[in-house]
Amino acid sequence: MAARCSPGICLSVIFAAMIALVAPSQLVVEWRRGDSPQIAELFRRRPTGADLRNLESSLENACRIGQLVRPWMQWARFVIFEDAGDNAVLGRGGWFFYRPAVEYLVEPWSPEGEQAQGNVFDAIVSFRDDLAKRGIRLLVMPAPNKASVYSEMLARRAGGEGGPVNTATRDVLARLRRAGIEILDLFEVYERAKRTAGSPAYYLAQDSHWSPEGMELAAEAAAKRLLELGWVEKGSTKYQTRPAPVQRYGDVLRMIRAPQVERLFEPQRMNCTQVVDVETGRLYADDANSPVLVLGDSFLRIFERDAPGSGGFVAHLARHLGFSVSSVVSDGGASTLVRQQLARRPALVKGKRAVVWEFVERDLRFGTEGWQQVPLPPAD
Amino acid sequence: MAFSSHVFLFYFLPVLLALYHALPARRLAARNVLLLIAGYVFYGWICPWLTALLLGMTVANYALSRVIAGGCTRGGRLAATAGAIALDLAVLGLFKYAAFLESNLNSLLRLSGGDALPILRIVFPVGISFYTFKAVSYVVDVYRDRSPPARSLLDFACYVSFFPQLLSGPIQRYGTIDAKGETAPVFADQLAHREHTRSAFSRGVALFMLGFAKKILLADGVARVADAVFAAASPGTMDAWFGALAYSFQLYFDFSAYSEMAIGLGLMFGFECARNFDAPYRAESFGDFWRRWHISLSSWLRDYLYIPLGGSRSGKGRTYLNLMIVFLLCGLWHGAGWTFIVWGAWHGLWLVVERFFGRPALHAFLPAPLRTLATFLLVTIGWVVFRATDLADAGRILAVMFIPQPARGGSALLSAVIYTRGHLILMALCAVLTFQPVQGYDWTRRLGWAGIPVLVVLFALALMTMFAQSFRSFLYFQF
Known part of the structure; x- marks a missing residue:
């Protein structure tokens, strides 16, 4: 009888060990760190549903065993199943895509259906009107999702005749144009540029952002539009570029949160160029008194504030305009947060003649804090 | 609290098992009190005030069952039974169906030019459909003299709040067993006397x-496949079928997993429960399917709805009507929405068709494997309606499934999300496991040494995967 019971006893002991060791080991880790036990939070205040959810997720995130296991498990899933995790989608030829950006393109979406945090049309039109009261013009420049420009690198069949992958975005842009908003259509810019034989990749394979070449194309197009519209005149400052190659892993690859996966790939090499003032020999720097203000998200940060520095959209825009510009950058917050910053510091728009507003395409739906109307304080 | 959550697995369960088994086996009442407290902690973890609702329902049903069993007049017993059922259904109606009724009423009001009523915003108490049905079966069984009333409020409260079954069943009855199903000891008897054996525990x-x-x-x-396809704007025909199959697999593996975990947890605390699934996708007809899928619900509907309506004893027409009523209500039980009602009607209709043409199935002329396949595909079509957000959404997906077309627009990108190596392997694995005959419920009965490494490796892999992926709740929590 005892012999017949042994597999069951063995199983029960193993099971008990597997479930009972996590909490004590976490207590030891916290004790060695000198922290009070996180589970004790349960008894510190009267529990509400929200408190309990928070406690649950912090227990899960802080779990040391989980932290040790997670990257290895993610690595195994990537190698065996080509599963890039919750935030990334593996495309073709070693390209990675940011999952929410892909979901934006795959799922039906209508700006009217998602009013919880404001409306994209009202927000943009009211911002344009607020600026106009100060004599400032607005140029809106949505940065395409990588999958909108390189859909064939995500799914072979998307390169066929299924039509454009960003129909919702095109509808929104058309409506904005009808409302008199000046739009710089980078989708068209990249589409045209891609048709040129031997054209470089305008987006980075491991990253959600544009490549140095894609960024320079956008900067050139933005400068050209501002000058063509006559909102500003070309300045006299002479800039030159100097090579500043950068090598690093892309943000989407890092979102897999497994260094073991990163090591399967070479870091991406980027042929960046820094912008240098010919006269002073100094790297490009913003000028708060510039007639042009640029607002945007991480598309403005990359190469500009990140390595190599002074080599991003803002610097190259200045190079093409012939004068320094000023900029306000809010990572992931170009829909509302960046305008809230502006509203808190209205001096930033003083003396401006044009505002270039960049936001990534997926923010039309997923923008942080939605598309709230943020009135600018009245001009002095 | 979900069985697959970090806090349940690594905090709640080890502590409860340790406390429970530290109490002497002869102190069964103390163990029952501990289980009662555990049930309320488990339930209150979702939202603490929900425990007041659970307690209120428990006390009211227990009090009315005492009245029913108290030997008053037949009319008094009937009134108390009706009162208990009305109370249970009223609570269920308020929390689950009020908003649905109101939105439909508003649609009618708008059509007639009237002003719409403000929609009530009520938190849906998870598990209410399950513990309401447990309470109804209890008072009806007491009324029918098939079950004695609970010995004490503690016993009844233990039954209602028994945490393994609280959120998604199985709907085990208090004092009776499902005569046509696989037997397990009566729950009431297990509360009074149960053995804690090592073999049952393991x-x-x-x-x-x-x-x-x-x-x-x-x-x-596979949930990731289903979610992506059902969320896509214009999937292609192959995508839609792939997504529909993925949802069929997801629903089965999710719910049957919950049932197995619930039955397993019960056994760790000395309670036996009959199986809730029996290879349902191997069914050769809809009748067969409902003998294998969510058995505790289908037998509940049979014993407390279909038979009281007259069952099949009052002529063919009445039988068909009864089947349709039962399955429309079965659909409605799953959720307050037209999609669930249509899903219920789909199943009811096929059961009527099977009865009309004589059993076993409309497609009985086919060889057995094809009968199984045909039933599976028809059930899958039903799941599309069940999964869809509304009837228009269901129609959209079904149209794509049956009118061949390629993916359009951004949905062309869907292939990168769903036809990944991992998803193809998982789908193939699900297909094999779905149609193979060995069921976990039976396999664990004769567990030998060979099975131990299999279970340990699977459990370890699942734990590590849990650490690496975001949490997904059980599907049946929403019902």
Whole structure:
């Protein structure tokens, strides 16, 4: 009888060990760190549903065993199943895509259906009107999702005749144009540029952002539009570029949160160029008194504030305009947060003649804090 | 609290098992009190005030059952029974159906030019459909003299709040057993006297580990396919079928995993429960399917709805009507929405058709494997309606499934999300496991040494996967 019971006893002991060791080991880790036990939070205040959810997720995130296991498990899933995790989608030829950006393109979406945090049309039109009261013009420049420009690198069949992958975005842009908003259509810019034989990749394979070449194309197009519209005149400052190659892993690859996966790939090499003032020999720097203000998200940060520095959209825009510009950058917050910053510091728009507003395409739906109307304080 | 959550697995369960088994076996009442407290902690973890609702329902049903059993007049017993059922259904109606009724009423008001009523915003108490049905079966059984009333409020409260079954069943009855199903001792008897054997405990462990692995490794994996397809604007025909099949697998592996984990947990605390699934996708007809899928619900509907309506004893027409009523209500029980009602009607209709043409099935002329396949595909079509957000959404997906067309616009990108190596492997694995005959419920009964490494590896893999992926709740929590 005892012999017949042994597999069951063995199983029960193993099971008990597997479930009972996590909490004590976490207590030891916290004790060695000198922290009070996180589970004790349960008894510190009267529990509400929200408190309990928070406690649950912090227990899960802080779990040391989980932290040790997670990257290895993610690595195994990537190698065996080509599963890039919750935030990334593996495309073709070693390209990675940011999952929410892909979901934006795959799922039906209508700006009217998602009013919880404001409306994209009202927000943009009211911002344009607020600026106009100060004599400032607005140029809106949505940065395409990588999958909108390189859909064939995500799914072979998307390169066929299924039509454009960003129909919702095109509808929104058309409506904005009808409302008199000046739009710089980078989708068209990249589409045209891609048709040129031997054209470089305008987006980075491991990253959600544009490549140095894609960024320079956008900067050139933005400068050209501002000058063509006559909102500003070309300045006299002479800039030159100097090579500043950068090598690093892309943000989407890092979102897999497994260094073991990163090591399967070479870091991406980027042929960046820094912008240098010919006269002073100094790297490009913003000028708060510039007639042009640029607002945007991480598309403005990359190469500009990140390595190599002074080599991003803002610097190259200045190079093409012939004068320094000023900029306000809010990572992931170009829909509302960046305008809230502006509203808190209205001096930033003083003396401006044009505002270039960049936001990534997926923010039309997923923008942080939605598309709230943020009135600018009245001009002095 | 979900069985597959970090806090349940690593905090709640080990502490409860340790406390429970530290109490002397002869102190069964103390163990029952501990289980009662555990049930309320488990339920209150979702939202603490929900425990007041659970307590209120428990006390009211217990009090009315005492009246029913108290030997008053037949009319008094009937009134008390009706009162208890009305109370249970009123609470269920308020929390689950009020908003649905109101939105439909508003649609009618708008059509007639009237002003719409403000929609009530009520938190849906998870598990209410399950514990309401447990309470109804209890008072009806007491009324029918098939079950004695609970010995004490503690016993009844233990029954209602028994945490393994609280959120998603199985709907085990208090004082009776499903005569046509596989028998397990009556719950009331188990409350009064139960044995805690090592073999039962280890079988419970095995079932829990197996269920956990099914949930994390299979159900959560294919869920990503189903979610992506059902969310896509214009999927292609192949995508739609792939997504529909993924949802069929997800639903089965998710819910049967929950049931196995619940039965396994029960066994760890000395309670036996009959199986809730019996290879349902191997069914050769809809009648067969409902003898295998969510058995505790289908037998509940049979005993407390279909038979009281007259069952099949009052002529063919009445039988067909009864079947339709039962399955429309079965659909409505699953959710307050037209999609669930249409899903119920789909099943009811096929059961009527099977009755009309004579059993076993309309497609009985086919060889057995094709009968199984045909039934599976028809059930899958039903699941599309069940999964859709509304009838228009269901129509959209079904149209794509049956009118061949390629993916359009951004949905062309869907292939990168769904036809990944991992998803193809998982789907193939699900297909094999779905149609193979060995069921975990039976396999764990004769667990030998060979099974131990299999279970340990599966459980360890599932735990590690749980650490690496975001949490997904069990599907049946929403019902």
